[in-house]
Amino acid sequence: MNLSEAENRLLSYLDARADEVLEFARELIRTPSPNPPGDERAVADLVTSQLAELGITAVERVGKTPERPNLIARIPGTGGGPKLMVSGHLDTKPAGDLEAWNTDPWDPVLEDGQLIGLGSGDMKAALAAMVYMMGGVKKVGPLAGDLVAVFTADEEAGSLVGSKWMAENGLLEADVALIGEPSGVEREWESIHLVSRGAALFKIRITGTQMHSSISDRIKGVNATVQMARLIDRMDRDLKSYLTYEPHPLCPTGPTVNVGVMAEAGVFYGVYPGNAEFACDVRTLPGMEERQMIEDVNRFLTAAMNDEPDLQAELVWDLMVPATEIPADQPLVPILAAATCEVLGHEPRLDAFPGATDAPHFQLTAGIPCVAAFGPGMLPRAHSPNEYLSADSVAAAARIYGLSTLRFLGLPG
DSSP states (O other): OOOOHHHHHHHHHHHHTHHHHHHHHHHHHHSOOBTTTOOOHHHHHHHHHHHHHTTOOOEEEEOSSTTSOEEEEEEOOSSSSOEEEEEEESOBOOOOOGGGOSSOTTSOEEETTEEESTTIIIIIHHHHHHHHHHHHHHHHOOOSSEEEEEEESOGGGTSTTTHHHHHHTTOOOOSEEEEOOOOBSSSTTOEEEEEEOEEEEEEEEEEOOOEEGGGTTTSOOOOHHHHHHHHHHHHHHHHHHHOOOOOBTTBTTOOEEEEEEEEEEOOSTTEEOOEEEEEEEEEEOTTOOHHHHHHHHHHHHHHHHHHOTTOOEEEEEEEEEOOEEOOTTSTHHHHHHHHHHHHHSSOOEEEEESSOOSHHIIIIISOOOEEOBOOSSBGGGTTSTTOEEETHHHHHHHHHHHHHHHHHHOOOO
């Protein structure tokens, strides 16, 4: 590596603190922030305290309610350079079935080179790396451009009091943003994600005949649960063929249709079920629009009801978060690729993030082009019992983010 003096000083700073950044990631895991129910105060306090310890005191705490804080930390440049925003979310999914965990979700364990704990990859390791990267940038000295770190609340439940609220209230400004979501599917640091797929969330409500179940053999009724089961099966097989979308080179399999992610029906024994409802989750591609999605789902339901006269099904639309995309030649992208190659010895490919991130609120509302996901960890391990990532990835993330920040923001002229 032919590194500049500033890059060598930054890497020396981070290398000397490799154990510290890993321990800080563990401390973040020890500080629960499950969402729901949603309360990021303790973890926001921890991040603020560590930033101050590293010399970064320009930290603004903003939020719709005190229980749901977002943090904005700034290192101003000397002027004349661009503004880079790095971002991660403070919350995690709930731990779920504790019996499925081999260890306490909030007691981070180091085992066989892996860091195990709730939120390890999604995404407290990235938070730790960004915090220490900022400490390194502060130590190296001012850059030409401004560095802003945005640590958000509520990402795991729709960002309504997190990035969405911040963007709508004019609190976000940068030339480009980088979100440190786990960027591996088959291996860590696999891809730089130029696309954040969107999410269409909706329910289907079925109406049948509620009556005493003992007379269902004498009086014709419509069993809402049975109708729901048949419709779920049909939707699972056929809904994708009704969706309007253009093929995308980074999303070769098209949108992902998940039918019946939640379901409920009936009242109790003795009651013939008159109502049933199930939820669906469609991960959308760039260019897919909410109005067209609603038309497509209703077209599917109309066809199903025409084929099954007893079926009464109604679409209950919740929301759609649009997909985002940036071009491969966005200046930050090749910088990230080169830094990763230098730190880890391989160049990540360009890809689409399978899920949704905070990118739509940054990009579509605040107008900030956004790398949707590039961080330590692997997506298949997130939201799962025994979540883990390579312990070495935490320090590697700080190095990759640090080199990329120096090169993007530049030294004073």
